[in-house]
Amino acid sequence: MNTGTAKYVINVVTRDQVGIIANVSDALFRLGGNLEALSQTVVWGWFTMIVCGTFPEDVAAGDIATAVENAGDYRAIVLPHREGGAQAPGPGEPFVVTVKGDDKPGIVRRLTRCFSEKGINIDDVWFEVHDGQFIVIFRVTMPPAVEPGDLRNELEAAARELNVSLVVRHQDIFVATNSLSVHTRPH
Amino acid sequence: MIPTEDILKTLEMVQIENLDVRAVTLGINLMGCADGDSDRMLHKIRQRIHSVAGHLVACCDEVSAKYGIDIVNKRLAVSKISSLLEAHDPSVCLPLAHTLDEAARGVAVDIIGGYTALVQKGFSDGDRRLIDSIPEVLSNTERVCASVNVAGTKAGINMDAVLLMGRQIKRVAELTADKDGFGAAKLCVFANIPEDNPFMAGAFLGPGEPGTVVNIGVSGPGVIKRALERLLESGRRVDLGTIAEEIKRTSFRVTRVGELMGREVARKLGVEFGVVDLSLAPTPRIGDSVGEILQTMGIVKIGAPGSTVAVAMLNDAVKKGGLFASSSVGGLSGAFIPVSEDQALSRAVAEGSLTLEKLEAMTSVCSVGLDMVVIPGDVDAETISAIIADEMAIGVINNKTTAVRLIPAPGKSVGEKAVFGGLFGQGDVVDVRNAGTSSRFVAYGGRIPAPLHSLKN
Known part of the structure; x- marks a missing residue:
């Protein structure tokens, strides 16, 4: 200061x-x-x-x-404002999780609990309900200790229980198709 | 941060518009397996393929899961097998092909290319043995694909080879008559064959390529069709320049997917990344058709006047968008029009709007040639050779790759259908007019000299 x-x-x-x-x-x-x-x-x-x-x-x-x-x-x-105090997310790979389906209470709660329990930080979230259909896009950072396949299986199991569709994709696919860069970060 | 609307656009491309990576093709040089003892040579081939390609499918599946995009075909392209046959007698051909077939099966790959000879200027002993064995090999193996380059811009057209290939195509079809001549779908005759093509049946690892290399074939006819539909529905004033621009932008996105995933597969396998092939490769799925793109552009009946210029514009715009997206482009890189594999083209043939002659004209401005065209089973071998020679002339004179993959379906005639299944689709028999009237020309044989490279009018 x-x-x-x-x-x-x-x-x-x-x-x-x-x-x-x-x-x-x-x-x-x-x-x-x-x-x-x-x-x-x-x-x-x-x-x-x-x-x-x-x-x-x-x-x-x-x-x-x-x-x-x-x-x-x-x-x-x-x-x-004081410096420090915030727990910045650790290193990890950026993934995008997209969920679509009929709107009902508890969907975000259920999915974000999965993220939280695995130490996955939500960097950004976008949520919209239109004509009873919702779409939510989570941008998350997956820590190195989390196996993407395990998270995918867990989220897909939750999605089946909730009767919604869910896809997990690495952010680079969105970077590559929408910007001049290919990767989120250089390899 | 990527804007939400861009994320949604990419998701739509993947989930609704059939965006996928059509082929990851691992090139493997087998020249180190050469051995005067045939048993030892076959053993080395098995070992080499297993050691290089053993993890190909697992790597592709891992990358596919990471990005949520299918890699439809995982394939192998080996260095030309005719070289390995130079020091062996013809009896080695079939065991060698079986070895390739079993090695591909062993690494869970559905097709292996490279049963290849390059004879644009003449035949070596190995080339002769390979070409002579093609009917037996293709009718007795499941996964092996063969290709023969009979012409080149700097070599001219080897008409002896053209004549021979007309007979071999017919023979392969006859030996696989129980499958409507399907064996011929695994055989391509080329002019100016590319050394880094990832697409089958013509993929092989060229002599100038690295020892092992990953080449990628992208896809995306469905994505381009939907992008054009959205443009036309937008209410904006649209002219052909606008349409070309939209194709270019969409091709950029499609190519980027191939570039990203291909490089990652290559890194995981520990081999070099070669090229992205920009070809628009249709499948028999509705909505994944180059023909449907032409219809969206306003050519209601494919084969009608305007079809050639429309496919020329599509081909050019795809290349321009793709070239900006990738620093390493190669292979065939153009819009394919494989008739039986594209339901709109197939329907146009059935309805009589798309003829062999119009297809030939279209291939002069796009990739790759008369591809997956079913012709009557009773068309004579010399006429097939003459069709090949015409297509080779287009490639040789225009300094481009052209190819012929004809299936003379035994016992079938115009109005009937040949059914192959899977990605090969099904095709109505195309009429071959004036069959039997070019025999004297092709029977001369010899080599048509290389063309002029100046005075191009």
Whole structure:
């Protein structure tokens, strides 16, 4: 941490509309903040973003939350950032797991339990239900200790119980068919 | 991070549009097995194939599982067997072919190519022995494929070999009459045969190739057809340039799959990676047809005027997309039109819209020649030779590979069907017009000289 400054992580949730990032960044600028990372997404018309930034030492988390919430009809959670603490996923091979089928409760719960028990980190997940059919795409990192065939067998057994279709593929096949690179990482 | 829509597009290619790797072909040089003692030579061949290819199928299955994409055919292509026959008498031919057959079976490979002779300028003793043995070999083995190169742009056309091959094709078909002449489906006659072709029946390991090498044949007619359908349904203004562009982009994706998986199989086997063959190879499955691509492009009846230019455009766009996707392209690399293996082409023959003459014209602008064409069983050998000579001329003059794989189905005539099954499909008998009227020309024999390489008009 630099002398005289403090780092914060700010989460903002609101109904999606034009100008949210402009309003929030303006409020943070007025507090003397400097943004260092930002990511946003929209689900079901709900906008959410996570912002990381550095602020003068005399700006407290509550000041930031108040400034953001006063910038519009926004809800904000602000946490102080400290280096370390997060458990970064270890090395492994990137795989993509795709599941399709009739929507019903418990599918994500069942499959993510398989990942968790094997120490497989979910790097990203995309989920959509359309006309009663759902599709979920997990991007995961499979640790070297996990045998891809074993995971595939376990997930396919779970998929049979849930009556959904599931495929496990190495991410490189998607990299090769969609980008100028062939591999996710050089061999 | 790969965008979700790209993941979905790739999944659709694999799950719905029949994207697969059509062939992983392991090339094996057998010259080190040469021995004056035939028993010792056959023993060395068995050992060599087992030691190099023993893990081929397991490696392919492992890579296939990792990427979730089928590798449909795992095959072997050995160095030309005629060289091994130079120091042996003809009685060695069949035992040698049986050895290849059993060795392929032993490593769970369905086809082994390389029962091959290169005779574009003339015959050695080994070449003669091999060609003479082809009918007996192909009718007594299950997995062995034979090929004979009878012409080349720098050599001209060996018409003695052409004449001989017309007879051998007919003889093979007669010896396998109980299977509608299926033996002839395992025999290709070439001009400018490639040394690194992974596709059967013409695969062999050329003399300029590494001792062991993996070559890949990609697939994807279904993927290209669906991409064109999506383009046409999009409501965008589409012209032929747009269609060519879409084929090119899709070919890039298809080739990438072959490149990625082929290199991994080669690495696991500890052998060199050779080439990706960009050929669009159809199968008898509905939706996996080059003919259907032509129909999607607007040629309702395949064989109608416009068919030649459509296949020329398809062939060119496939190459352009594939060449950008892989740094190592070779083999045949073009759109195949194997009639019995492509249900739309097969239907066009049955309906009478696609004739032998139009097929021949189409082969002048695409890969690979008159392929899997069933002709009446009573067509004489000299006429078959004349058909071969015409196709060889297209290859020799245009400096490209052409091939002939004709099946004169014994006892069958126009209006009837020959059924082979599996990837070989089934084919309606194509009419051969003016049969029996070229005999005097082909009977001259000799060698048609190599063509000019300038003044090309």
